[in-house]
Amino acid sequence: MIALRNVTAAIFALALVTAQPATAQDKSIVVASTTSTQDSGLFEYLLPKFKEKSGITVKVVAQGTGQALDTGKRCDADVVFVHARAQEEKFVADGTGVKRFPVMYNxxxxxxxxxxxxxxxxxxxxxxxxxxxxxxxxxxxxxxxxxxxxxxxxxxxxxxxxxxxxxxxxxxxxxxxxxxxxxxxxxxxxxxxxxxxxxxxxxxxxxxxxxxxxxxxxxFNQYGVMLVNPAKCPSVKKDLGQAFIDYLVSPHGQQDIAGYRIDGQSLFFPNATDAGT
Amino acid sequence: MRAPDTDLPIVLSGITVKAGAVTILDGVTQTIAAGAPTVLIGPNGAGKTTLLRVVMGLAKPDAGSIVWGNRDDAAKVRRAIVFQRPVMLRRSAAANIAYALGAAGVPRAQHETCIAELLSLVGLDALATRPARKLSGGEQQRLALARALARDPSVLLLDETTASLDPAATKAIEDIIRAVAGRGVKVVMSTHDLGQARRLGGDVVLMHRGRVIEHGPAAQFFAQPKTEQARAFIAGELLV
Amino acid sequence: MSGDTSALTLILSGDPGLYRIIGLSLVVSLSAVACAAVIGIPLGALIALTRFRGRDGVIVVLNALMGLPPVVVGLGVYLALSRSGPLGSFGILFTPQAMIIAQTILVTPIIAALTRQTVEDLWLEYRDELAAMDIGPAARIGTLVWDARFSLMTALLAGFGRAAAEVGAIIIVGGNIDGFTRTMTTAIALETSKGDLPLAIGLGIVLIAIVVIINALAWAARRTGERYAG
Incomplete structure (x- = not known):
């Protein structure tokens, strides 16, 4: 019984340790995205490459586009990465998102x-x-x-x-x-x-x-990415979030996206530089 | 021994206890004084157990008063009871006694000595570390006695302590009772066993239907009962 | 955790991703059970030993709360911990802490309700004996909880089973973030949605095996304890 008590105490202590709130040095951002980007395996392929370049850990919460935009609206994500252009434009027009960047399509x-x-x-x-x-x-x-x-x-x-x-x-x-x-x-x-x-x-x-x-x-299915507006959501990690967006639309990032293939098939086609997407 | 104060004599006047419409004790007036064990006898339902609970302070009378050594609100420190079916705490025999010592406010430093003494008094030295619930019926009764004695009582109440024990186990208990009584502890016990009443009783109280029928010194009670009911009960007839 | 691998291969090959998921599942569920025990056991014992107006109602509600829908709890915790919610300033949405909080809420009523029942039953048995020893209310709770410890272990295991099996609450408040808040159950949900049913089933079997192992350990501890303390 004493042993059980000790185990319980140890677990409790462990919980408290893991329960440290995210500190400033912790370079990580939360990205609300869609199930398709996660289920397609793109993030598993892309995020380690980004982390290697930037040292930033990206935590992806995969939801439907509507829910992902909602998460951003509630200030619970730093970046929103979705695929519904009309809703995205509304998100930016509301002032919830800073600016929409087209990233890729499939x-x-x-x-x-x-x-x-x-x-x-x-x-x-x-x-x-x-x-x-x-x-x-x-x-x-x-x-x-x-x-x-x-x-x-x-x-x-x-x-x-x-x-x-x-x-x-x-x-x-x-x-x-x-x-x-x-x-x-x-x-x-x-x-x-x-x-x-x-x-x-x-x-x-x-x-x-x-x-x-x-x-x-x-x-045609266009993906866009937006930083959640720090003016509305002070908790947003502006610089880290923008770094992720910059990477996605950079030549490097675009090349990485193009390089994600399964059985020789490309899954996403980068088009950040195309106008009107 | 701690403070020499005592709960004796215990004076009950007109004690009535009811459970709903049923009267369990019906105006019992009785004094319990220092001396040899007082034995309560009487048929089932006579009110022996309830009387013991009132004396212990566990049951509140609906009418009447009870005074312990001139105080009517005496704390239970100097009294102890062993129920007919004592409940063993889910711990070792020694830990059961330690618990009672702690409850009685005995300093922890003295526990080890007290536990050893009490276990030896009830003859359970060898079973100190045994889980109390794994002890036999007789052993459990003896442990319950030790646990009650851990409170260093001036009055020890025993409710049918040997009711379901074999003769050897009964003898072990009776020997302990004698030893305890010999140390000046007032024992008040109920029993069904008239032989036991004869063997241990200093005085005998016959109860029937919530009343005290007859009270007197054991020798006199058994040799020359004053009431017809006592005579019939001693003769083994049914009291109805 | 990708490609055409079976759960068995992942275990045998010591896949660090899988072990991290198992580890997080255990830390989250066991922490939640520990927190729930700290709250639920005294609470259950207190309700068992006190009499007050509306006590029956409290017991009925407590028993009913054992069936709290995880998804509702998840949603409530989500709204509370959201940056725009009342506890948003802690910034712990989408973290293991949030998952522990949600599961603590799910498990506490189970432990409290089962403790209440166990302690009340034991109280009926001990009442006279403790009254004769003049045990005060606080010490009474301590004694009864300690003496009921082996039965209470079953309550803890019931709570653990609930926590370990639950996905609805933690997927909402944890976000199922790869390498951070992904547990066995959320991983199973994800693999199912990816259509990798063999891996999902494999993970499910691993989860069941872990729950069985935990229960076996608890049982062994109980048997050993009872032998020495009965």
Whole structure:
């Protein structure tokens, strides 16, 4: 019993030690980002390279884009790195973010069962493909979580002229889950879903799923990064956060992003220097 | 020995205890004075246990008064009780006694000596480190006695202490009681065993239905009972 | 922790990432149990030994709190610790400390409720004996908690089981940050979302094995203790 007491005391002491608040010397920042950048494995590849150059530890909290922007808004992150341009611009316009920097893009793809019950395989026009899915009532799984991918999906329905709120039937299932969970569900129930290509390539439980529609300009998926405004959030580590952003858009950082490949495929395409992204 | 103050005599006047509608003690008036053990006898439900609890100060009478050595609010320091089924603390035999010593305010430095003395008095020297709950029934009763004596009581109350013990274990307990009484500790004990009452009793109190029926010196009580109930009880007849 | 590796390979190869995750899981859960014990045991004992108006209500609420939804606790702690929340100035959101706080809140009612029950049962048994020895209220609590220590170990283990298995609260307040706030359960959630189900299952088996080992150690300690102190 004495021994147990000592163990408990030791654990308690350890908890207190680990409970030291982050000190000034601790060079680390919190980045609120999306599940796609994490699930695709990009951060695991990129962050050690950045740390080597700068000595800064980046702590990534992977959420949906909407939640990530919220985290920034609550001053709980130093940098927000997401993919929903309209929401990002609003974030900056609000004064919550300092400035938006485009970093890279990849594209969305529609994946679905190899048997292709909706018959959309190889379609060049994503809008037509979505209308077909709807008309045939083929099962479609939506993230439904205010993420960047969810926003993109809603925008695509809109472009297709489908009022998804009104037209959705039992074939359309809104999950309120991350990308991986949504892919798991689609794989298990032979349905279609919209995913970013990076997550798709790195996803290990594809089962009978395959890419059905890709390559349409409308499927373009731009990532942007913003420093949370220190004027609104005094706790923001301005210099460290900006150093991370500077790295991402620097030639070095852009080269590193381009260098992330799985099975010879690039997952993200740097485009910080392109105007209008 | 600590302060020579004593709780004796204990004077009960018109003690009544009720549990709901049932009267357990019905106007008991009784004086317990120094001397040889006082033995309470009587059928089940006569009120012996409750009387002991009142004497200990554990049960508050609904009516009547009790005075311990001229004080009516005496602390329990000089009294101790051994319940019919004593509860062993989940510790070793020695630690059980140490606990009682601590509760009685005995300085820690004296614990070791006191524990050794008490264990030897009740014949448990060899079992000091044994978990108390692993002791036999008789051993537990003896440990409970040692624990009660750790309070260095002037009055020791025993409730059916040998009720479920075999003759050898009963004899061990009776020997301890005799030794304790021989040191001047007033023993008040209840028992079902008339033989035990004869062997140990200085005076005998016969109780029935919450009342004291007869009280007198043991020899006289057994030889020439004054009441019909006492005669019947001694003869082994059922009191109803 | 990437690529086509199984959990078994990771363990056998001594993968430092995996060991860090296991270590953090243990530190967080055991710290939470320790904090919860420091709060919950005296609290439970106090409720067991005192009588006051509304006591029944307190007991019902305490018992019900054993089923606190982790995600709700996580959200509450998140809002409290957020920079824009009341405790934001501590700056401990997305840290192990925040996870310990959330799990302490989850585990304390379990330990307090089970302590209350255990101590109350023991109190019924000890009441006369302690009253006869004139034991005061504070010493009473100490005695009963000490004598109930082996039963209370079960309460601690129940709390540990809850903490070790829980993901809903710590993923919200910890953020599942790689190498910093990633635990066994959040790693399992992440690997599942990456579709690496074999690794997720493997990690799950490792987690279960750890919980079994902790319980076995506690059981052995109890058996040994009981032999000497019964």
């Amino acid at each position: 594209d969305f793809v529609i994946v679905g069962p190899k048997s292709d019950p909706a018959g959309i395989k190889g379609a060049k026009d994503v809008a037509k493909a979505l209308i077909t899915v709807k008309d045939k009532g083929a099962p479609f799984f939506s993230r439904g979580d205010r993420s960047g991918t969810h926003s993109a999906e809603l925008a695509l329905w809109k472009t297709s002229g489908v009022d998804i709120e009104k037209d959705k039937g039992t074939w359309y299932k809104s999950l309120g889950q991350g990308m991986g969970a949504t892919l798991n569900t689609a794989a298990a129930s032979n349905g279609y879903t919209l995913t970013d290509r990076a997550t798709w390539i790195n996803f290990k439980n594809k089962q009978d799923l395959a890419i059905a529609v890709e390559g349409d300009r409308k499927l």
